Amino acid sequence: MADSVSTSVCVYGRTLAQYEQIFDFQATDWQGDRILDCSGGPASFVSEANALGIAAIGVDPAYDPDLEVVRQRIEADIDTVVQLFPIISAQLGDAAPDPALVEGSARQAAAGFLADFEANRDRYIQAALPVLPFDDRQFDRVLCGNFLFIYASDDGFNYPFHYQSVLELYRVCDREVRISPTRGSGGGSHAYVAQLLSDLTAAGIPAELKAVRDPVYGETQMLLLTRPAA
Numbered sequence: 001m002a003d004s005v006s007t008s009v010c011v012y013g014r015t016l017a018q019y020e021q022i023f024d025f026q027a028t029d030w031q032g033d034r035i036l037d038c039s040g041g042p043a044s045f046v047s048e049a050n051a052l053g054i055a056a057i058g059v060d061p062a063y064d065p066d067l068e069v070v071r072q073r074i075e076a077d078i079d080t081v082v083q084l085f086p087i088i089s090a091q092l093g094d095a096a097p098d099p100a101l102v103e104g105s106a107r108q109a110a111a112g113f114l115a116d117f118e119a120n121r122d123r124y125i126q127a128a129l130p131v132l133p134f135d136d137r138q139f140d141r142v143l144c145g146n147f148l149f150i151y152a153s154d155d156g157f158n159y160p161f162h163y164q165s166v167l168e169l170y171r172v173c174d175r176e177v178r179i180s181p182t183r184g185s186g187g188g189s190h191a192y193v194a195q196l197l198s199d200l201t202a203a204g205i206p207a208e209l210k211a212v213r214d215p216v217y218g219e220t221q222m223l224l225l226t227r228p229a230a
């Protein structure tokens with residue numbers, strides 16, 4: 001199993017509008033809900049959601065107590081991703097996102113995140129999957145974007161890590177968990193997805209794949225886990 005705090009995972013984030021696309025929701029429908037963003041990274045979701053009346057908090061191993069450590073890591077990782085754009089574009093061809101659009105939104109998200117991280121530190125908890133410091137069913141909804149599946153590897157964040165992490169996300173949710181995207185590096189569902197669906201079903205946890213429409217990054221699918229009403 002991988003180290004729970006990995007330097008190989010990019011601390012790179014999206015805006016609330018991009019979350020609405022990769023997780024297929026309208027933020028105004030979730031006003032008053034308690035939401036956990038795991039891994040929140042430098043996404044501006046928590047900041048923007050709270051401004052709309054959603055009780056959102058973020059959790060991420062990169063939430064160092066020292067703001068400057070966090071700021072420098074984010075800036076370095078955005079620069080790294082920007083340098084990788086030509087390689088990513090060559091691999092994805094027509095499906096490649098517009099580099100200017102992606103860099104602009106990442107910097108916008110990071111600015112929103114950093115301002116809120118400085119002003120409202122209680123919204124940001126430093127912790128790492130597969131163990132979260134929250135009570136059972138503490139959140140109505142749990143979002144997990146651009147961490148599971150994306151960084152999966154049999155000698156790093158392997159299948160047991162994924163299964164334990166998904167069970168932990170489910171433990172702290174009262175209603176649902178959304179995990180997006182679910183694709184593997186060659187497109188299509190990641191190889192762990194079928195095993196996860198089978199193991200979750202065996203554990204009595206309702207889980208299904210749902211279509212999403214993400215025009216920026218081209219994501220097409222998320223994994224939805226629901227908790228049946230008691």
Ligand SMILES: C[S@@+](CC[C@H](N)C(=O)[O-])C[C@H]1O[C@@H](n2cnc3c(N)ncnc32)[C@H](O)[C@@H]1O
Pocket residue numbers: 003004005006009010011012013014015038039040041042043059060061062127128129130144145146147
């Ligand atoms: C690409 S960012 C995604 C941020 C945000 N969810 C988004 O979609 O914009 C991936 C995040 O995973 C975090 N991470 C790394 N190891 C982790 C772990 N064991 N548990 C939870 N998050 C982890 C990194 O610190 C990083 O911020």
